[in-house]
Amino acid sequence: MKKLMTGNEAIARGVYEAGCTVAAAYPGTPSTEILENVAKYEGIYSEWSPNEKVALEVASGASIAGARSLAAMKHVGLNVAADPFFTMAYEGVNGGFVIVTADDPGTHSSQNEQDNRYYAPHAKVILIEPADSQECKDFVKNAFELSEKYDSPVLLRVTTRICHSKGLVELGEREEVGVKEYKKDTKKYAMTPANAKVRHIIVEEKLNKLREYTNSCPLNRIEWGDKKIGIITSGISYQHSKEVFGENASYLKLGLTYPLPNEMILKFAQTVDEVYIVEENDPYLESYIKSLGIDCKGKELIPICGELNPGIIKNAFFPEEKAEAYEAEIKVPSRPPVLCAGCPHRGLFYALSKYKDIVVSGDIGCYTLGLMPPLSVTDSVICMGASISAGIGFEKAFMQGGTKKKVFSCIGDSTFFHSGITGLIDAVYNKSKISIVIMDNRITAMTGHQENPGTGKTLRGEETTIIDIEKIVVAVGIKQENIRTVDPYNLEETQRAVKEAYEAQEPFVIITKRPCALIKKVQKARTGIYCVFDDEKCKKCKACLKIGCPAISFKGGQITIDGDMCNGCGICQQVCKFNAITKVGE
Amino acid sequence: MTKALLLVGVGGQGTILASKILSEGLVKLGYDVKMSEIHGMAQRGGSVTTQIKFGKKVYSPVIGVAEADAIVAFEKVEAARYLYQLKKGGTLVINDHEIYPLPVLTGQEEYPGDINENLQKQVEKVKVLNANKIAEGLGNTKAQNIVLLGTVIKALGLEELDWIAVLKEYIPPKFYELNIKALEAGMSL
Numbered sequence: 001m002k003k004l005m006t007g008n009e010a011i012a013r014g015v016y017e018a019g020c021t022v023a024a025a026y027p028g029t030p031s032t033e034i035l036e037n038v039a040k041y042e043g044i045y046s047e048w049s050p051n052e053k054v055a056l057e058v059a060s061g062a063s064i065a066g067a068r069s070l071a072a073m074k075h076v077g078l079n080v081a082a083d084p085f086f087t088m089a090y091e092g093v094n095g096g097f098v099i100v101t102a103d104d105p106g107t108h109s110s111q112n113e114q115d116n117r118y119y120a121p122h123a124k125v126i127l128i129e130p131a132d133s134q135e136c137k138d139f140v141k142n143a144f145e146l147s148e149k150y151d152s153p154v155l156l157r158v159t160t161r162i163c164h165s166k167g168l169v170e171l172g173e174r175e176e177v178g179v180k181e182y183k184k185d186t187k188k189y190a191m192t193p194a195n196a197k198v199r200h201i202i203v204e205e206k207l208n209k210l211r212e213y214t215n216s217c218p219l220n221r222i223e224w225g226d227k228k229i230g231i232i233t234s235g236i237s238y239q240h241s242k243e244v245f246g247e248n249a250s251y252l253k254l255g256l257t258y259p260l261p262n263e264m265i266l267k268f269a270q271t272v273d274e275v276y277i278v279e280e281n282d283p284y285l286e287s288y289i290k291s292l293g294i295d296c297k298g299k300e301l302i303p304i305c306g307e308l309n310p311g312i313i314k315n316a317f318f319p320e321e322k323a324e325a326y327e328a329e330i331k332v333p334s335r336p337p338v339l340c341a342g343c344p345h346r347g348l349f350y351a352l353s354k355y356k357d358i359v360v361s362g363d364i365g366c367y368t369l370g371l372m373p374p375l376s377v378t379d380s381v382i383c384m385g386a387s388i389s390a391g392i393g394f395e396k397a398f399m400q401g402g403t404k405k406k407v408f409s410c411i412g413d414s415t416f417f418h419s420g421i422t423g424l425i426d427a428v429y430n431k432s433k434i435s436i437v438i439m440d441n442r443i444t445a446m447t448g449h450q451e452n453p454g455t456g457k458t459l460r461g462e463e464t465t466i467i468d469i470e471k472i473v474v475a476v477g478i479k480q481e482n483i484r485t486v487d488p489y490n491l492e493e494t495q496r497a498v499k500e501a502y503e504a505q506e507p508f509v510i511i512t513k514r515p516c517a518l519i520k521k522v523q524k525a526r527t528g529i530y531c532v533f534d535d536e537k538c539k540k541c542k543a544c545l546k547i548g549c550p551a552i553s554f555k556g557g558q559i560t561i562d563g564d565m566c567n568g569c570g571i572c573q574q575v576c577k578f579n580a581i582t583k584v585g586e
Numbered sequence: 587m588t589k590a591l592l593l594v595g596v597g598g599q600g601t602i603l604a605s606k607i608l609s610e611g612l613v614k615l616g617y618d619v620k621m622s623e624i625h626g627m628a629q630r631g632g633s634v635t636t637q638i639k640f641g642k643k644v645y646s647p648v649i650g651v652a653e654a655d656a657i658v659a660f661e662k663v664e665a666a667r668y669l670y671q672l673k674k675g676g677t678l679v680i681n682d683h684e685i686y687p688l689p690v691l692t693g694q695e696e697y698p699g700d701i702n703e704n705l706q707k708q709v710e711k712v713k714v715l716n717a718n719k720i721a722e723g724l725g726n727t728k729a730q731n732i733v734l735l736g737t738v739i740k741a742l743g744l745e746e747l748d749w750i751a752v753l754k755e756y757i758p759p760k761f762y763e764l765n766i767k768a769l770e771a772g773m774s775l
Contacts, residue, residue: 004609004621108624160624164624165622166606166620167619167644168619239645240645240646242645242646243646309648309650310653311653312650324652324674325651325670325671326674326709328666328705328708329708330666330701330704332666333697333698334687335632335663336632336687338632338688340631366630369630373689374692548688550691553690553691554691554692
C-alpha cells in the first residue's frame, strides 16, 4: 500500500517498522511531527522530554538497556544535546540508536542556518541523508541495522523540505525485534578517562571498517546519464539537481555521507568529464572531495546561504536561459508574523513598552515576536533559555560600565523548563538584580501546541503531575515578596507587577498565567466574546493601535475591530481612555 | 510533464487543508505527487505558501521563479506578492478578499487598492472570485478554502474524480454538507 506522507510521518513509520521501542524528543520546527506521529503507534514508549539533551540521554540509556531507540530534534537542539551525543559515539549501542537532526536551510523557523552534517565527523558517528519521504522510511530502518552492526549511534539528517514535503511511501510491516538483553559492561558504558582512551581506539577501528563498507553500501548509488557532467549530491539537493539535469548528467547520489565512499567518488570522478558538487548550505561534501585531490566545482556556483531550489541551480549552470517572470507593478505591503488576536503575551509586552530605560532579553517562542513593531520591546534573542542568563550578563556589564538600565528577561513556560531554570539559579546564586517574566501560556505554542512539564499531560495524552513553576521559583530561592503571579489579560494588575519589578533591587519574578488563545478548549470557551467599538466616543488617539492587535485596524480614518478574529481579551478596552471599546458576550 | 501549483494565503486560512485534499486526489488520479508546505513562525498571521507538483515522476518539491502553472491566492495581496513565481501564460486564481497585515492595520504601510485590475492587465488567464462571500452564503465563511479548492480543480481540468469522497476523508461528518456545497460552488464557477 502506498500512502502520501511527509518526511516526518515517514520517519515515524520507519521507526515503527524497525521495531523501535523507546523514542524521545523536544518539539522544534521542522522536527516536531516526528514524535507526534511516533506516539500514534502502539508498542513504542514515546515522550516529550524537557529538552533535547534529556531526550538524547533517555534514548541513550534505552539503547544501552537493549531497546532500539530514537531521539529527534531540530538542528539547534543537537547543540543542546551535543554532550551525550559525542560520548555515545564512544560507548556505542546495545539496541540500535538513531538520532534525527532536522536542519532548516532558509531559516524558515530558526535562529541560524547551521549545517549539522559536520556533527558526524566531529563526533565520529555514522551519517545518513534521505532525499524524499520513501527514503526517510527506508533509511531509518537501514540506520537501526547499521547502528547495531557497527555498534555506533547513527545521525539521520533531514532538512525542512524533506520533513514538510509529502511524497508517496510504500508501507511495510513492523519487525518485532523486542528488547535485547542488558549485560553490565562498565568498560563500554562507563566513560571514565581510562575507558575512554580504549574506546577511542575502538571508534577509530569501527570507522575504518565503515570506510570500506560505505563503497558498497546500497544507500550510495551511481545513476549514469550523460557523462559530460557528473553531479555529486545528497538529500534534497539530489531532487533539485535531477529536476534540472534529468538524463543530461550522471549522478553520484550519496545516502551514507559519513564516512564518505572514497573509491566510489574516485571512480565516478574518473568516468565523467567534469565534477560538480550540488549541496545546500556548507561545502561539506566539496571540502572532503577536494581533499581526495579531485578537481571539482561547488560553491563557486551554488550559494552557501539560504535554501536551495531548482531555479538557483538552473541559473548557476545555464544563466543564459533565465525564465521571464511577471513583476507586480504595485507596492506589496509586508506581512510579518504577529502575536495573534487575544494572545496572552500582549498585555505584558504592552506594559513593558511604557519603559524606555529597560533592556529586554528575549527567548525562543511565540513571544520572540515581542520585538516586532509596534510593541518593539525585545532587545536580544539568542537561543533556548538564554533570556535569563544573557539578561544576567547585560546587568553585570551595565553595572561594570555604570549604565543605569533595568534588565528584564522574558521566557515562556516550555522554554523555562527546557533551559531557563539554570539561569534562574544563577540569578539567585550570583545576586543578580534582573527581573524575570515567565510567560506561562500553558502549552508549547509556537511549534503547534505540544504538552510540556507544566501542562499535566504527556505526549500520549496521559494525565501526569503538573510541575508548578511558582514552586520552582520559590525553591530556587526567589523571595516570596519578589514573586507576582498575574493574569496578563488584566492590564492594571500586569502593569503594577511590572512597576514593582522595575523598582526591585533583588531578583524578581513575574509569572503571567493565561492559556494560549489558540488552544481549542480556550477558543471554544471564548466563542461569542468580542470587543465592539463606538465611533462616537472615539477621539482618534490611536492608543488601541499601539498594542499591535491584528483584529484592530484603522481604515479610512476610522477604527474597526474584527469581531471574528477578536476573542475579547480586553487589552484594547483597558488601553482606551474614552470608553470607546466595550466587551460583549461575556 | 510535471505541473506546478502554488497556493498562497495568510496563516489560518486553511491553505494547508485544501492542499492536502488536492494532493490526495491527485494521487488517486494516478499521478506522482509532491506537496511542500512551510509552517512555524510564519503561521502567526504571516504569509504562507504550499506547493504542489504532480506528473509522471516528480523530483524537487520546490517551485521557483516563473515555474508555477497556476497560483491560487487565498488573499488578494498575496497574489501580487507571489506573482513572480507564475509561469508566463499560467493561470492566476484570486480570492477577492482582503486581510490587512499589521503594518497596514497600524497605518505604516498601505494596502494597494487596484490589485485585481493591475494583475489582470498583466496576466492573461485570471479568475477572480469572492470565496469568502460564497462560503458565507452557504453558512460559514470558513469554508472559503474548499470553494477555492473547487475552483482549482476546475481550472486544472480534474473534475472527473469523485472529489467529494476525498473531501470526506479530511473533514468531520458534521461539516460534510457545508463543505460539499462549497466544493460544488467552487467547481461551478
